[in-house]
Amino acid sequence: MKKIKKADVKKFLGDLKKEHEVFAPVDEDGVVEFKRLSKKDEPTLDYVNSVVSPKGFFLPMKEKILGFREANDKIELIDEHEVGGRVLFGIRPCDVNGLLVLDNVAREEYMDPYYLERRQKTILIALECVKPGVDCFCRVFGSGPGLEMGADLVYTDIGDYFLVRVGSDKGAKLLSGSDYFVEASDADEKKAAKLVDECAKKMSNVESSKLKLDLEKIRDKGSWCLNCYSCTFICPTCYCFDVVDRMNPKGCEGQRIRCWDSCMNPQFTLMAGNFNPRNKKVDRFVNRIRHKLEYMRDRYGVFGCVGCGRCVRECPSHISMLEIIQEGVR
Amino acid sequence: MSAEIQDALRSEARKLLEEGKVDKILGYCMSGDRVVPCMVYAADEVDKLIYNNRCKINLARYLRECDGRVGVVAKGCDSRAIVELLKAKQLDRSDLFIWGVSCPGMVDSEGRQYRSCSVCTHRNPVVYDGFLGKLVEEKPRLKDDELGLGSRDERMSYWSKQFSRCISCMACRNVCPMCYCKECVLEKKDPEWVARGGDISDIFVYHAIKAMHMAGRCVECGECERACPVDIPLMHLYSRVCRDVEQLFGVEAGMDENDKPPLSVFDLEADAILEENEKNKKS
Ligand code: SF4
Ligand code: SF4
Ligand code: SF4
Ligand code: SF4
Ligand code: SF4
Numbered sequence: 001m002k003k004i005k006k007a008d009v010k011k012f013l014g015d016l017k018k019e020h021e022v023f024a025p026v027d028e029d030g031v032v033e034f035k036r037l038s039k040k041d042e043p044t045l046d047y048v049n050s051v052v053s054p055k056g057f058f059l060p061m062k063e064k065i066l067g068f069r070e071a072n073d074k075i076e077l078i079d080e081h082e083v084g085g086r087v088l089f090g091i092r093p094c095d096v097n098g099l100l101v102l103d104n105v106a107r108e109e110y111m112d113p114y115y116l117e118r119r120q121k122t123i124l125i126a127l128e129c130v131k132p133g134v135d136c137f138c139r140v141f142g143s144g145p146g147l148e149m150g151a152d153l154v155y156t157d158i159g160d161y162f163l164v165r166v167g168s169d170k171g172a173k174l175l176s177g178s179d180y181f182v183e184a185s186d187a188d189e190k191k192a193a194k195l196v197d198e199c200a201k202k203m204s205n206v207e208s209s210k211l212k213l214d215l216e217k218i219r220d221k222g223s224w225c226l227n228c229y230s231c232t233f234i235c236p237t238c239y240c241f242d243v244v245d246r247m248n249p250k251g252c253e254g255q256r257i258r259c260w261d262s263c264m265n266p267q268f269t270l271m272a273g274n275f276n277p278r279n280k281k282v283d284r285f286v287n288r289i290r291h292k293l294e295y296m297r298d299r300y301g302v303f304g305c306v307g308c309g310r311c312v313r314e315c316p317s318h319i320s321m322l323e324i325i326q327e328g329v330r
Numbered sequence: 331m332s333a334e335i336q337d338a339l340r341s342e343a344r345k346l347l348e349e350g351k352v353d354k355i356l357g358y359c360m361s362g363d364r365v366v367p368c369m370v371y372a373a374d375e376v377d378k379l380i381y382n383n384r385c386k387i388n389l390a391r392y393l394r395e396c397d398g399r400v401g402v403v404a405k406g407c408d409s410r411a412i413v414e415l416l417k418a419k420q421l422d423r424s425d426l427f428i429w430g431v432s433c434p435g436m437v438d439s440e441g442r443q444y445r446s447c448s449v450c451t452h453r454n455p456v457v458y459d460g461f462l463g464k465l466v467e468e469k470p471r472l473k474d475d476e477l478g479l480g481s482r483d484e485r486m487s488y489w490s491k492q493f494s495r496c497i498s499c500m501a502c503r504n505v506c507p508m509c510y511c512k513e514c515v516l517e518k519k520d521p522e523w524v525a526r527g528g529d530i531s532d533i534f535v536y537h538a539i540k541a542m543h544m545a546g547r548c549v550e551c552g553e554c555e556r557a558c559p560v561d562i563p564l565m566h567l568y569s570r571v572c573r574d575v576e577q578l579f580g581v582e583a584g585m586d587e588n589d590k591p592p593l594s595v596f597d598l599e600a601d602a603i604l605e606e607n608e609k610n611k612k613s
Contacts, residue, residue, distance in 0.1 A: 234497070
């Protein structure tokens, strides 16, 4: 294993920028979001996690998936997706696991070429957690605070240095060409493992394998849900989208756009004839919870929640996913 | 003070439920270490009810969706929202029993006062059937120029930066006690006024519409900006348009059930509404 001096991280990122677009968490007026690093940006590496999950780098809030044009009685289609090489630096273990969840969805039956291309062309440099946020509960799903797989490099804060573990060939290549990395000692490795372990111990733990949802309690909580889309939009594993066509005023040229949608939206399940199978607010809430904690588990063998705590932190009604899980395990 | 209010609230709530004067009580309780809204149906449950400086949630938002006779706890902003909802015929006064409580100014889990609370000028409730605790002193309101943000260009660049973070999650709308429309222009699909998957200009349109719809109606509870995951200081916009409406039509939102809501009563003569509201104030 290797390590890098904290002071050298910026230089390392500077080198990466020569060949890739580099994104890292940046604190702007108290809001931490992944941002393409410019010269003056200082990456924030002691953050809990970004307000909005970095899933948007793979499944953007909106993306053109197709252009179309009609000319001389012919219809021309323009393939719109094109992505360059990118590096996401400082992504948290829960969010890496969030991507592993999304991979299942993108690969099931119909491949999602837009998502998968971005995945393939993006290098993930993860940052393990040594201090849990107030609402973090990744320990429940084993999706943090340490990271086993899913990233190309894994950093751990051990004081003056970051310990650096290689997770893939791509990751190894980044190291081999760089002068900033030195050999880490056994003590460094032990220290990192201890810090991550202590971090985990500060978090709630329930045995998710014993989960059996208490639907009555969930409905009760759901009665306070305001059906906004905050929890679904900021969640690293929510992937629902809508597809819309935008035409120019003459109607002979346009774009097909895919944008985030939310199961909390009453129109999400609205059908022709005005029938809506999930007509009530609380039904939509129950669906969201069951999708994450039951349907995805049954379908892909992984929970659709990675315990990032975002929805707990931001819910205007203060509904807690962790509490729902705890009530389902007791 | 909050502890006294909490005790008084519990005993009053018990009494009202026992006497059968209300079917349920909408208030605050703890869930883990979070303060959440809650409904109490039976006299032996009233000890769940709490009141302290973490009770920032505007209960009027949930009151809108209650049926039956409800007892409700109302700080300044909750009570103003109730007034505004009464004016808009969204609530029936005879269904409500309101316990007015004065507000110490709410703080977040780390003890920092919310921005909306730090500029609040109505900490005491404006309407109630019973009052618990003591009145607190009101603060002077911000001057008009303190609400502005400099020149037009400066405002444009300020809000462009803020709105560029918006993820259109609708939390600011859904949490707002005043956004009760069955169908909302912000996400109507046919016709689609605000484009889904649009660009920053659509986000501007979204916020311009929301601000216009808050004109003369925002009660400055700050729930929208607290709900906003990316911390856009939304209330600022709404306070600004409300100030304009006040100057034009002589009415501050959420103060008096008998005020004419200026943008809902149709009268070509703005002055006529102003006069009527002035008359109402005097009587
Ligand atoms: S953030 Fe909270 S209120 Fe909004 S939809 Fe999610 S659970 Fe409901
Ligand atoms: S459901 Fe909530 S805690 Fe779980 S992954 Fe999504 S945002 Fe994070
Ligand atoms: S716009 Fe915001 S501050 Fe005004 S009433 Fe609605 S939630 Fe409260
Ligand atoms: S934004 Fe306007 S249309 Fe939408 S709910 Fe609020 S007041 Fe109604
Ligand atoms: S709550 Fe914030 S992010 Fe969500 S729509 Fe409103 S302004 Fe945008």
